Amino acid sequence: xxxxxxxxxxxxxxxxxxxxxxxxxxxxxxxxxxxxxxxxxxxxxxxxxxxxxxxxxxxxxxxxxxxxxxxxxxxxxxxxxxxxxxxxxxxxxxxxxxxxxxxxxxxxxxxxxxxxxxxxxxxxxxxxxxxxxxxxxxxxxxxxxxxxxxxxxxxxxxxxxxxxxxxxxxxxxxxxxxxxxxxxxxxxxxxxxxxxxxxxxxxxxxxxxxxxxxxxxxxxxxxxxxxxx
Amino acid sequence: xxxxxxxxxxxxxxxxxxxxxxxxxxxxxxxxxxxxxxxxxxxxxxxxxxxxxxxxxxxxxxxxxxxxxxxxxxxxxxxxxxxxxxxxxxxxxxxxxxxxxxxxxxxxxxxxxxxxxxxxxxxxxxxxxxxxxxxxxxxxxxxxxxxxxxxxxxxxxxxxxxxxxxxxxxxxxxxxxxxxxxxxxxxxxxxxxxxxxxxxxxxxxxxxxxxxxxxxxxxxxxxxxxxxx
DNA sequence: CGGTGCTTTGAAGCCTATCAACAAAAGTGG
DNA sequence: CCACTTTTGTTGATAGGCTTCAAAGCACCG
Numbered sequence: 260x261x262x263x264x265x266x267x268x269x270x271x272x273x274x275x276x277x278x279x280x281x282x283x284x285x286x287x288x289x290x291x292x293x294x295x296x297x298x299x300x301x302x303x304x305x306x307x308x309x310x311x312x313x314x315x316x317x318x319x320x321x322x323x324x325x326x327x328x329x330x331x332x333x334x335x336x337x338x339x340x341x342x343x344x345x346x347x348x349x350x351x352x353x354x355x356x357x358x359x360x361x362x363x364x365x366x367x368x369x370x371x372x373x374x375x376x377x378x379x380x381x382x383x384x385x386x387x388x389x390x391x392x393x394x395x396x397x398x399x400x401x402x403x404x405x406x407x408x409x410x411x412x413x414x415x416x417x418x419x420x421x422x423x424x425x426x427x428x429x430x431x432x433x434x435x436x437x438x439x440x441x442x443x444x445x446x447x448x449x450x451x452x453x454x455x456x457x458x459x460x461x462x463x464x465x466x467x468x469x470x471x472x473x474x475x476x477x478x479x480x481x482x483x484x485x486x487x488x
Numbered sequence: 489x490x491x492x493x494x495x496x497x498x499x500x501x502x503x504x505x506x507x508x509x510x511x512x513x514x515x516x517x518x519x520x521x522x523x524x525x526x527x528x529x530x531x532x533x534x535x536x537x538x539x540x541x542x543x544x545x546x547x548x549x550x551x552x553x554x555x556x557x558x559x560x561x562x563x564x565x566x567x568x569x570x571x572x573x574x575x576x577x578x579x580x581x582x583x584x585x586x587x588x589x590x591x592x593x594x595x596x597x598x599x600x601x602x603x604x605x606x607x608x609x610x611x612x613x614x615x616x617x618x619x620x621x622x623x624x625x626x627x628x629x630x631x632x633x634x635x636x637x638x639x640x641x642x643x644x645x646x647x648x649x650x651x652x653x654x655x656x657x658x659x660x661x662x663x664x665x666x667x668x669x670x671x672x673x674x675x676x677x678x679x680x681x682x683x684x685x686x687x688x689x690x691x692x693x694x695x696x697x698x699x700x701x702x703x704x705x706x707x708x709x710x711x712x713x714x715x716x717x
Numbered sequence: 718c719g720g721t722g723c724t725t726t727g728a729a730g731c732c733t734a735t736c737a738a739c740a741a742a743a744g745t746g747g
Numbered sequence: 748c749c750a751c752t753t754t755t756g757t758t759g760a761t762a763g764g765c766t767t768c769a770a771a772g773c774a775c776c777g
Contacts, residue, residue: 344618391573434724445724479549675735
């Protein structure tokens, strides 16, 4: 639960989050990539990613997969205003992730009793919805190199919200998953990342990466931050 | 206000919407295409499109324009969960549109007093957010012909929510605007629409269009409806 | 050790953008 | 209402971007 606390404290550093303890159910570790299929019923538990990585996806009739959002440490997976848009949300947790499970009904009670806590959850959800909208905008109208740069900036932010990952960030997605996120093929993702590297915007070492002049990149792509702190 | 009433009655046909009268400010007619620039302050009036057409857009540093959402008769423009995602929303009203203006504070009071009315506004906003997510998903991962078919299906739904536009629907967007919506160039939009016509999926007469087998198209694109009625 | 999935590279071809020219339509001002 | 200007839509030629198909290297794991 520590990562969720750190994420929410970005909006209000001193906020008391102990009421969340009443809704705590369990801490699960996921040994391998594991999809969680969600249907439309309302009483799903609320999942918070403690460590690792996860993403939400939808499948097209022809078998293609689209990744709609991604979750780093401390993320509320499929909750709040960001999740409203995704009906029948499917979640995939990458191998090694740890997840805190909250009881939905008791969490709702806790939020209802403490309006300042509810506000934090709302702010977090709204910030996520804005980031998703910003990402989608670029993924619709930019060429491949910019699409990937945008996604990497966003990934960098997601990974930095609850923990300090250091200079070299993990790249928890395969090239195929980056393709499903950007609408590109894995082959073209590979070529485009290579081009970003020769242009000095990106360094890669195995499953880690480091970005070049992020400030310049952010202003070129009009990338905005919606979290404070 | 009649079109808003018809739209909200899709969720609850008998709902009493008279409390909205207290928040009514004025009815404006817009003679020509008119952008409404919104900044971050909170007390903007709430705009409901009475007739005509509008869309929200953002501008990139290089001058490119991205259209993020579109509004037909009865639409709440830039309000609720669908609008949270779009910070610094800009609205463009097409020539000839009529807009009902509501006072934001008094509208909030009216909704707070009548929870069933607030629920209707929330349902409308959620349905719009889902439609936007569905559209964005396709605009990221589908080829041009499917992108345009998807946008036309969505446009058809938007135009049918508050009024019955008949078999031949108005096409209130220029090809450039369709391009800004889909991430394609106007030239390619022109060519792709022509191809859709020769394939029998689309007919055009001036600024009106009619779609072929919409049921088949919807199932091929996995298009879903989020409004009831 | 083989198997499996991930990544890279090459070659070929389709898809989409760009540039340019023109036709058609719509707005503007007399 | 007409002449004028501006915008919108269409078409062709060309170039570049992206996908597809195929093959091979690599890392990881049983």
